[in-house]
Amino acid sequence: MLSRVVNSLYWMSRYIERAENTARIVDTTLQLLLDSRHLDDAQLTAHWMPIIQATGDENLFARLYPKATGHAVTEFLVFHPENPNSIFTSVAQARENARMVRDQITSEIWEELNRLYLFLNSGKARELWDDSPFDFLQQVKASSLQLVGIAYATVIHNEGWHFMQAGKFLERADQTTRILDVRHASLPVKGAPTTVSQTDALEWSAVLRSCSAWDAYKDIHGGDVSPVKVAEFLLLSENFPRSVRFCVEELDHSLRNISGVPARRFSNDAEKLSGRLLAELEFGTVDEVFAHGLHDYLDLLQLKLGNVGAAMFNAYIFQPFVSMEDEILVQQEFQQQQ
Amino acid sequence: MLQSYDPNGFFDEMASARGQLRPHYEKFARLFNELTPAEFDEKRRAVDLAFLRQGITFNVYGDKEGTERIFPFDLIPRIIPAKEWEYIERGLIQRITALNLFLHDLYHGQKIVKDGVVPPYYILSGKHFRREFVNFEVPKDIYIHICGTDLIRGGDGTWMVLEDNGRTPSGVSYVLENRRALKRSFPGMFEAIGVRPVDQYPQELLKMLQHIAPAGVMDPTVVLLTPGAHNSAYFEHTYLARQMGIEIVEGRDLVVRDARVSMRTTKGLQPVHVIYRRVDDDFLDPTVFRRDSMLGVPGLIHAYRSGNVSLANSIGTGIADDKVMYHFVPKMIKYYLGQDPILPNVPTYLASEESDRKYIVENLDKLVVKAANESGGYGMLMGPRSTKAEQDQFREAVLKDPRNYIAQPMISLSTHPTHVGDGRFEGRHVDLRPFVLYGEKPVIVPGGLTRVALRKGSLVVNSSQGGGSKDTWVLYGDE
Structure with missing residues (x-):
């Protein structure tokens, strides 16, 4: 296969997995906060900051936001287009790589990935996030897992x-x-x-x-x-x-x-x-x-x-x-x- | 839904007058009128959604807001009866045959110039005339392998050629996808009406590409060379490559060693024999043409000249796309084939000719003025719809560089019923771009891309300027 094509396939797959894992981290942290009430600002920061550190983006975060509030961190991890590892950017990157090799992937993969991308780009994504972050994150995870299944079942294992x-x-x-x-x-x-x-x-x-x-x-x-x-x-x-x-x-x-x-x-x-x-x-x-x-x-x-x-x-x-x-x-x- | 359709005095493809259907639309209209507006609307939405989901989009240059758009698709097909198509086909084959003879002559001996049919000045000043390829032998003597000729119909319904696109014409993927969309929307109609299929195009294209392989290569490797994912026709490039089962490559995927072209793969370098290139001449090889091209393959032209790789289309076909050269095509047909042109040209005035130029600058408000080497609806003045300032601007440009301008009378393109919202249909202007393949023999897939100017009254059908498309049905019979 062409080296460039293989490179795109590899990164498409990596970015989908990355989006899913970021959704997982955000999801669990939010769930955890539900259990621990009455946290002050410092405690909240103590909760969220390690997550930013885990992705290795703390400098960028510090530049974009003054404080590690829950809102700032989730915004950074989910939607921020400047964060190279946000869910939004990861999906956009996965799709861009898929687009470069449209002819090499099955239309089922493309359609699902494109659907996820269009969803994240739409106002609906933001509404759902504001309404119920868990449902939103569930959608991202489900879509990624669906892509794993679609790939397994539709792509020739070459x-x-x-x-x-x-x-x-x-x-x-x-x-x-x-x-x-x-x-x-x-x-x-x-x-x-x-x-x-x-x-x-x-x-x-x-x-x-x-x-x-x-x-x-x-x-x-x-x-x-x-x-x-x-x-x-x-x-x-x-x-x-x-x-x-x-x-x-x-x-x-x-x-x-x-x-x-x-x-x-x-x-x-x-x-x-x-x-x-x-x-x-x-x-x-x-x-x-x-x-x-x-x-x-x-x-x-x-x-x-x-x-x-x-x-x-x-x-x-x-x-x-x-x-x-x-x-x-x-x-x-x-x-x-x- | 089509009962009350009124062509409003234009030449209309479907209706000769209010309520008077042409015979080849009758079956369709009968079946279509059984739909309720709600059913129609549902089908329309389903198709739009499917196009967006599948990413059947084009890129708009200079548009910051998300560069991809779907090419608007109108559900009412344009229908051409068998007899009419047979005439068009003959005309197109005659034309591409003459154009290929012309290009061969131009790069070998230039008899047509010596015999005074085409003045040498126009050739030598042609922006896309490639001196470097004079006396170069192209495989099987074919220059234009793929031609996307634009046809229009005037006020009386006469078919005319508007331009010959002999470089890297695009749009054929929409022909194939539009057909798929209509088959999903109106599954029952195709058999009942008798519509000729189009989906053999990729196989015909591949057969043609294999036909031009360098001599001695038994099982040629064919690739499609694309400028990349940001090109407006990228969807089409991947689509065609996939349909043909060939690799789609970018310049950086190819490397030339010992005048042979290879592609970089995970298993090392693999030889390439035929390149269906969707990259313009200028960008193909930075060692020969534009030095700043980042899309090209250094050494490609040397490999081509050495006969180790074939290109489709050949280098140097752009001179035939020159709108000044277009003016001479009927004369070429006469000169090379001894025949009268089957499909006429639109009358064309050359700004380089003194009397024509005088006529042009005095009648800017009546004419369509075009730059000789632009495409996609850019660099054009629609006289009757232009402002005084635009006319002044073109007058100056024409006088300053007459070689680069031509003018034509404004043709009121034929109209076709088109959905304009809320289940209403009005006439919108259309053209037709059939795709001619020239390999062992010329092959034309029945129909082509019907483009429609969706804005009311607009005559510009280009996708970048508010155009949409329709499926084109060529019938087995005449009604």
Whole structure:
């Protein structure tokens, strides 16, 4: 497939996943605030600010808004066109990428993505948000999940599909680390926390809910919510489809489908890095994670995921592209030789 | 709903007078009149929504407010009986044959100039005449492979050619999508009325493109080269590529090495043999044409000249689109084919000719003045509807650069019943752009794009200026 096309498919898929995860974070935080009444401004800021930090956009936010009020943060995360990671921008970017490869995606994908985009652009979106943020966020999540299903059921599972899968799982792994990182302020820098207050338990349940992991977690651990078990579940679970390990395994699987190189072998840096990361997650333990410090561990994990993405770009997308100027020179030199 | 339709004295496609339907519209009108206004409205809404959802849109340049719009679609089809279409088809084939002979002659020997039929000045001053390609052999001697000729009908219903679009004409995707929309809206009508299909176009196009592959290539790789997602016709580019099952590429996807063109893929470089390019000559290769082109492929022209890649349309066809050259097409038909033109031209005055120029500047309020190398309804003066200031501006421009201007009498285009809201129908002016493919032999998909000027009284049908479109039905029979 054309490198440019593959690049667009990959980013379309990443941005859809990003929009969904942002909706998840906002949704859970709003739900959580319903439970904790009588919060003063400082407490509210303490709730919202980590979310901005998790997406890495705090400088931009500080420039756009004087204070981290609930209204400012949700506005920033949901609608703000200048925030490159807002739901609105993510969907617009996904659609722009889809538009570049209209001929390569099924009309079902295009129509659903375009419908979501038109909805977010319409006055109806704003009305629904003002009326019931939960219904609004539910729509975004549902649309993203629907797109996952549409893609699975209508797209031929060829190379382009595997690039879409790779983009989706890379983004989901990254987002899960960010959601997990939201409550790191309540943890010691290194080591596991010794006590877990009721508020802490509520907050960590919210983290699970953000990842649709509450039911699955409960089946395994009952109502006992501890940061260590939550982290273990969201990082290392073999079967849960939003855990980092699961996502990296899918990513690795897609990379190997793209190149045809079997597991435990590699033909480029992307496969080497994803294979290594997968082994770390498969054989790592949650005690090591907390010994290292959860926040630092997650930072490192994000870096490693980023490196896989960069290596993919180098291997498949960024084939010796040269600047127009250099290319003109090459042609002129060539044409002189005859 | 059409019973009370009144053509108001114009030549109307459907009605010869109030309540008097032409025979080829009778079946349609009978079936259509069974609809209630509410049913019609529902169908109309469904189609608009489907177009928006599928992103069947075009981009408007210089429009800050969301660049995509749907091309307004009117549900009442334009109908052409078999006999009339047969005549149009003959006329179009005659014309493209002559144009291709003309272009070949122009780039090889220029007999038509030497014999005094076309003055050399007009060729040499032509903005799109490519000297670099004189004596260059294009594959199978075909220059214009895809032509989108604009036809209009005057006050008495005579068909006339308004312009030949022999560079990168667009609009065919709407022909195909409009038909799909009408099939969904009026499923029962097609069989009952006997409408010829259009959906074979992509296959015919691909067959033509494969036909012009470089010699010796058995299984050619064909690609469509687009300027990119921001081009006004981008929807069409992706649509056609998808229908043909070929890659759509941008300039940056292609690379030239050893005078051969390849595309960059995840599996490395893959050879390309035929390029259906929707990029103008000027932007194709920055080492040859515009140095500042970011859309082109450095080295492409060298590969083309080396015979390793074919282009459709060929380079240098723009000279035939020159509105001054248009004036000479009937003479070309006579010169090359020894025939009288089947489809007449609109009478045209050349500002470079002294007597014509005098007539033009003295009658600016009666004429339509056009720049010789503009398209899309830009650079035009509609005399009878212009202000004094606009006329003065054009007078100055014509006198300053006469080579670049022509004038034609204002033709009152034929009208067609068109929905104007609330279940009411009024006449709106229409034209017709059939698409001619010239490969092994000329092929024309029955019908073409009927464009309609949606504003009351307007004669400008371009999508960028308030135009819409209709499905065009060519019938198997005459009624």
